[in-house]
Amino acid sequence: MxxxxxxxxxxxxxxxxxxxxxxxxxxxxxxxxxxxxxxxxxxxxxxxxxxxxxxxxxxxxxxxxxxxxxxxxxxxxxxxxxxxxxxxxxxxxxxxxxxxxxxxxxxxxxxxxxxxxxxxxxxxxxxxxxxxxxxxxxxxxxxxxxxxxxxxxxxxxxxxxxxxxxxxxxxSTPAPGKGKPDTTALDRAASLLTGQFDPVYGGFGPAPKFPRPSVLSFLFRYGYYTGKDEIASLGLFTLRKMAEGGIHDHLGAEGTGGGGFCRYSTDARWHIPHFEKMLYDNAQLAIAYLEAYQLTSDRLFAETAQDIFNYLLCDMLSPGGGFFSAEDADSAPERATDEKKEGAFYTWTSDEIDNILDPDEQRVFRFHYHIETNGNVIEDPHGEFGGKNILFARETITETAHHAFVSEQQCRTLLESSKQKLLAQRLKRPRPARDEKIITGWNGLVLSALARGSRVLEDHRLLEHAETTAAFMLEHLVTPEGELYRRHCNGQSAIPGKADDYAFMIRGLLDLYEASLERDYLAEAIRLQESMDRLFLDMEHGGYYNAPSTDASLPVRMKDDFDGAEPSANSVAVENLARLWTITEDEQWHQKAEHTLACFSSVLDEDSSRLPHMLNGLFLLRFPAYRLQLRGNRNDDRFGQLKRVVDRRLLADVSLDYDEKTGTASGPAEAILCGNGLCHPPATGPDELENLLSATLKAYSC
Incomplete structure (x- = not known):
């Protein structure tokens, strides 16, 4: 105004x-x-x-x-x-x-x-x-x-x-700890999170509920390494409840847009969201749903990840290949007014739904998504949603089909046609404003999600998008001196990159290397890690400051020590360094990872659940970590079969590598697994590799 x-x-x-x-x-x-x-x-x-x-x-x-x-x-x-x-x-x-x-x-x-x-x-x-x-x-x-x-x-x-x-x-820096963190920090975090778990609706702690994907990632790895599937199941249950809830935008259509997740839920049931959509939430949740699918083979998780990717690629992708930051919670209810309201783009009156859907669709849709004549919002302290419905998948497909006296396939068809009609009508409403800054760190998170999605979902289009995003970042978000900018907006790149920009982009490049096996991405990750060490690393006490020392307007630099909506730069750095050590066998990365962990030992001693993503790095440093090197011509079908064996499983203790010198070899493709002091004989077929992985690694499934 x-x-x-x-x-x-x-x-x-x-x-x-x-x-x-x-x-x-x-x-x-x-x-x-x-x-x-x-x-x-x-x-x-x-x-x-x-x-x-x-x-x-x-x-x-x-x-x-x-x-x-x-x-x-x-x-x-x-x-x-x-x-x-x-x-x-x-x-x-x-x-x-x-x-x-x-x-x-x-x-x-x-x-x-x-x-x-x-x-x-x-x-x-x-x-x-x-x-x-x-x-x-x-x-x-x-x-x-x-x-x-x-x-x-x-x-x-x-x-x-x-x-x-x-x-x-x-x-600004954590107090010194008693020594190197050990595996008891993992057990303490699992115990604390179990005590906070909501067994009815999922999530951890009371409302408001935030997704906090780092917690879910840790729970999956704890189950992987210990075999305690009941711990990983806390994360799986939470993701199911979130997918059902109003925090999830249920009106997504492939190639059109919509879908994805809102920032957080104001109630315990994940029903009433704060309607802003953030890039960093959706990127991390895509990875969480991918890992849940790897653990369970449950199509719900794969479909939810695909829904998030559809939202990102349709609604958040810039013409150049970078991703915009966020969409607003507020918008005008209709084009004739400038007065904005929370959730106006996403909520529905009962009459609006009945006027759009035919009777068969109404019967199925209203039951499945808990549509009430006077609105379905119970907890509305500010009176923003009177008479409105927030879509909430209260019933299963089986229950909805039984209620409507139709088959499950007919039920799915009617729900899909209903969502298509409602989405088309929603797109006629004034859209929430979109923040078109392109943040380096958040694009690094998307880069990770796209790269991993291409592997898990066997979707080459996601790999192409990941490579386009990486090219955009390397062209527009890297300074002439080889350092990072924080953001790109309106054609201008500016503001020196922060520690999280480096950590998240390095992680994205490592994930893209494992997806594409293009060694240039690994080289760029190593170069950026060297820059991050030079600009942010506390050589004496360990750990990374959040800003470079060159900013005179910042009176105190901090070392982030909490994995909240985004993981801290230090947590991601520990994991990145451990992965680089596994792939390259360069001891400097191992030493820096341990030094960073030691910097936060007092935090991990006091409450290790504050840093669940750092604990993912601790797993890699305290348990055997493996390098799986693929050799052979990447265009060979047998090579692809070996890679698919690796891609479809959650292998938390494996880093994938490629021997590019064998790229033109005419011999059979092979996979060599090295770790825990030995290298196993090459596996040349998918069954042989499957057996090797099952016999050697921590086997886990839910």
Missing amino acids: TCNKQPNELIHEQSPYLRQHAWNPVLWLPWGEKAIEKANREQKPIFLSSGYSTCHWCHVMEKECFENPSVAEILNSCFVPVKVDREERPDIDRLYMTYVQATTGSGGWPMSVWLTPDLKPFYGGGYFPPEDRYGRPGFVSLLHALCRAWKEDRKQLIYVADSMMDQLAGF
Whole structure:
């Protein structure tokens, strides 16, 4: 909404989130030297507001506060207002979010923090309503109080800020541990997660429920290595419940779009989502569903992974081959209004469904997806979904067919035709806004998903898309000096890459190497790992800082020590280093992996479930890890048969390698398995390789 006749300086930014605020009457500045210099020159505190373009409560606070001229007047006169896109600058966001969480006990976006001119925080929180509401102080009264305190009690605020910055510096790296983490960390994490598991609806802990794919990946590997299928089954049950729930967009059609998963569920049943769709969630969930399919051969998991890929390729793919960041939760219910509402694109009234579907389709669809005349949303604290239905696959195909007196095949046909009709109607609605930043790290996650999907689903098109994405990243997201940019937007690449950009892209290139067996991808992964070590590695204490040391505007660099919506750079780095060691047998990668693990030993001792993805790397370092080298002509059918044996199984302790010197050999294709101190005789046929893997590796299935 245009609230100011002249734009502020955010109009010059590329970030969609920052540009959303360019016409606010608040005189926003982007984070950087100009804002810091202004704060020091005028001796005003900085008001730092961090969020992202698809954040629902960020939109609410903008409408209530930042578009209000009287609020803007206070901000402009008493503070230096600074906007940060947390997706562009996760390092800044992480630093001050640590402060907010430490002082308030919670965190979220928008994040609101007040800083001294030398960037030390003295007050913070999240969303603030304009007046006292929801048990939160009103933003206007808070601004007046902080403005008055800065004028009348500045020394005390500076003292508090100095003290907090000292604490943040202490938080920047984990406390030293007692030694190298051992396998007891794996057992403790499995026990903690089992205790948090919801046996009725799946997931871990109470609502709101977040997918957290790193947990699912760890549970699958714990089952693989220990044979305790009851632990892996926690992840499988969770994925089934998520696929049934409203967090899953059930209206996906191949080649058309839709489908995929929303950010999180506000209720315990996965029924009522927060409707934004994030690239990083869907990339990681695609991998989780692929691994579940490898473990079980249950087509539900394969079909859900295919649904996610369809969403990514239809709705999130840029013309050049990179993937956009996110889709908004809010949109206009109809084209005649600009007023946006949460979930308007995805929800349905009972009458809308009846007007679109024929009677046979209604009978099946309404029962299967729990459609109620007055709406099916029970928990609606903000009154956003009155009379609306959120699709929720409450019943099985068998139960629905029995209810409708049709065969299961007829039931599937009627459900599919219903979804096609509803999707066609939905596409006539105003779409949610899409954030068209291309984030390096998140594209690395998609690269991993596409590469793995091409193997598990035997879909060469996914491999082609993975190679196109890799080519885009190597062309547009690598600097002339060979380092990474953080993002590409509107044809411009900018912002030095963060540690997670390197870790996720390296992982994607390793996965693409195993899918394509093109050795250039392995070489590029090694080159980027060397750059990551140079820019981020703490050579003395181990572990990777989240930002390079060259950024003077960042007062403290942090070492991320939590695998949340995204795995931490350190966790992925441990796994990457272990894989590089297995493939290349270069001891430097082993040493760096162990050094990084040791840096986080105190965290793993205290609560190893904080770092489930790091535990995946711990498996590779504490149990035998194997290299399976394929030899022969890749165009030979026998070569393809050997590779398919490997691709269809979850082999958590195997890294795939290819001897390119044998690419033109006329002899039989063969696979050589090496690990645990020996190399086995070559396997030349699929049955022989299957038997070798079953006899040698940890055999696991659910």
